[in-house]
Amino acid sequence: MTHSNHRRGDRESLEGDYVILVRGDLRGRPDKAKKAVKILADNDPVGLIKRRTGAALRYMRNWKEGLELRELVENPDPPIYIAGVYSRKEDVEGVLRDLAEADLGFSVVVSGIFDAVFHVCKKVGTGPHTVNMSMETIGRTELMPESRILEVTTMCGHSLVSEHLIRHLIDRVRKGRMTAEEAGLELGKQCVCNFFNPIRAAKIIEGYVTMQR
Amino acid sequence: MKTNDVTGRYRDGEVGIAAELGRPGVGFRFRDLERVTVALAELGIEFEPENPVTVLLEPETGRIKYREILEERALSAIVEMKVKQEKAIEVLEALKKIAKEIDTVFSVDVICKCMDGSIPIKPVLDEAGFRARINGKTNVGLGRPLMP
Numbered sequence: 001m002t003h004s005n006h007r008r009g010d011r012e013s014l015e016g017d018y019v020i021l022v023r024g025d026l027r028g029r030p031d032k033a034k035k036a037v038k039i040l041a042d043n044d045p046v047g048l049i050k051r052r053t054g055a056a057l058r059y060m061r062n063w064k065e066g067l068e069l070r071e072l073v074e075n076p077d078p079p080i081y082i083a084g085v086y087s088r089k090e091d092v093e094g095v096l097r098d099l100a101e102a103d104l105g106f107s108v109v110v111s112g113i114f115d116a117v118f119h120v121c122k123k124v125g126t127g128p129h130t131v132n133m134s135m136e137t138i139g140r141t142e143l144m145p146e147s148r149i150l151e152v153t154t155m156c157g158h159s160l161v162s163e164h165l166i167r168h169l170i171d172r173v174r175k176g177r178m179t180a181e182e183a184g185l186e187l188g189k190q191c192v193c194n195f196f197n198p199i200r201a202a203k204i205i206e207g208y209v210t211m212q213r
Numbered sequence: 214m215k216t217n218d219v220t221g222r223y224r225d226g227e228v229g230i231a232a233e234l235g236r237p238g239v240g241f242r243f244r245d246l247e248r249v250t251v252a253l254a255e256l257g258i259e260f261e262p263e264n265p266v267t268v269l270l271e272p273e274t275g276r277i278k279y280r281e282i283l284e285e286r287a288l289s290a291i292v293e294m295k296v297k298q299e300k301a302i303e304v305l306e307a308l309k310k311i312a313k314e315i316d317t318v319f320s321v322d323v324i325c326k327c328m329d330g331s332i333p334i335k336p337v338l339d340e341a342g343f344r345a346r347i348n349g350k351t352n353v354g355l356g357r358p359l360m361p
Contacts, residue, residue: 005350006237006320014348023215024356099355107216107356117351118330128327129354130217132229133335133345135305135321138312143239150237159238159288 003157004111004195006134008150009204014113017155017200018086020095024106027078032104039102040084041073043094047085049194052077058194063185087199089116097124148208152201156191165190166205173209180206214324218356228301228334229261229324232308234317235289241317243269243290244283249319250275250292252311256304261293298325298334302341 004019020040026033040048041059050057050072057072086092092110099108110117114131121127137144144150145163152166153159169183178186184202188194217223232249235241250260254275260267269277277283296304301323308321323345325334338345 005322006233006346007348008346011347021215024219096353096355103355103357105355105357107218107352109215109350109352111348111350113348114332114351115347117353121351121353122330127218127354128330128351130214130223130324130326130352131332132214132350133323133325133332133338134349135323135338135343135345137237137318137320138309139315139318140239141318143318144237154237157236159236163238 003193005132006137006154006157007111008147008154011113013151013200013204015089015116016087016203017197018089018092018110018112019083019195020086020092021081021083021109021111022106023081023109026081026106029105030078032106033079033082035102036099036104036106037079037082038073039098040082040095041069043084043086043091043098044088045069045084045091046087046197046199047188047194048072049083050075050077051080051082053080056192056194060185060188060194060198062181062198063189083193083195085195085197087197089120092117093120093123096120096126100124100126148204151204152187155196155201156193157195158191158193160192161187161190161196170205170208173205174212180209214350214352216356217326217352218354219358223295223324223326225326225328226298227295227326228298229293229295229322230301230304231291231293231322231324233289233291233320233322235287236318236320239318240286240288241290242283243277243285243287245315245317246290246292247275247277247283248315249308249311250277252307253292253294253304256307258294258296258300258304261295264291264293266290266292298337301334302337302343305341305343
C-alpha cells in the first residue's frame with residue numbers, strides 16, 4: 001500500500017506537507033506504542049490517526065466535531081499503527097529526534113521531499129534506510145484532472161477525496177459561502193486514513209480561487 | 214519498505230518496482246491489469262508473493278486465472294515485484310511501452326535500500342531518462358528486530 005507516496009505539487013507546496021507513519025509490533029509493546037503516540041502528538045500535528053481494532057481514532061486540527069488530541073493520546077487501546085501529518089519540517093525533526101531518543105524500535109516512515117527528510121535524518125543521527133520513489137504516472141493521463149486538483153486528490157492515496165467535491169467546494173469558497181480552511185477540513189474528513197493535509201489543501205484552494213479571479 | 218529496517222525484504226542491489234493500476238483516481242478494468250502483468254511475465258520477473266494481486270495470476274504467463282473478472286472495474290490494484298538492480302531499467306521500459314496500450318493510468322514506484330545516505334538506483338534512473346519526483350517515502354531506520 002503506497003497511499004502517501006504520490007503526493008503532487010511543487011517544492012514550495014510540498015515543503016508544508018509531511019506524513020510520519022509508525023509501524024511494527026505496536027500491539028505487542030503497548031507501553032512503547034503509547035510513548036510513540038505521545039511523541040507524535042507533542043510535535044504539533046495537523047492530523048493524527050491511531051488505527052486499532054474497531055474504528056480508528058482520528059484527530060484533525062480545527063475539526064470541532066472530531067476527536068481532541070488529548071482524547072486520542074489518552075485512549076488506552078493498543079494501536080495497529082499510528083500516523084501524523086505535519087506542515088513544518090521542524091516538527092518532523094522534533095518527532096524523529098524524540099523517537100530516536102526514546103529508541104522504541106518501531107519502523108518509522110516519513111513521506112515528504114527527500115532532501116528535506118534526508119537532512120533531518122542527518123541532524124537527528126538516523127537513516128535514511130530505504131526509499132520508495134514516486135515515478136511518473138503513465139498511460140491515459142488525459143483521464144486525470146488538472147494538476148492543481150491532483151495536488152489535493154493525491155493527499156488521499158486511496159482516492160477517497162473526489163475531484164468533484166473539490167470543484168464544488170472551490171466554487172463555494174469563490175462565492176464567499178465558506179472559507180478555504182473550512183473547505184480543506186471538509187475534504188480532510190473524507191480521507192479515512194487521515195493522511196490528508198487540510199492546511200495545505202486550504203492554501204491550494206485559496207490559490208485556485210485567486211487564479212480564477 | 215515500511216518495515217524494511219526490520220524485515221530486510223529489500224537488500225543491497227535489489228530494487229522493488231510497483232505499478233499502481235488506476236491511480237490516481239481513474240480506476241481500471243482487470244483486462245488492463247492483465248496486459249501489464251503479461252508484459253512483465255514475458256521478462257521472466259517474479260511477482261511479489263505476498264501481494265493480493267499475485268494470487269489472481271498464473272505465475273508463468275501473468276494471465277488472470279479467473280476469466281470472469283476481466284471486465285470488472287476497481288479503483289486501484291498494485292502489481293509488485295522485486296528485481297536485481299541491473300534488471301530495473303528493462304522492467305521500467307516494459308511498463309512505459311505497455312502504458313500506451315491500456316485504457317487507464319498507472320503510477321510507478323521504485324523501492325531501493327539506501328547506501329551511505331544516498332539512493333544507489335537514482336543515477337541509473339537519471340541516465341536512462343526516468344524521472345523520480347522530489348518527494349516520496351523514506352524509512353528512517355529506527356526499527357529494531359523483535360529478537361535481537
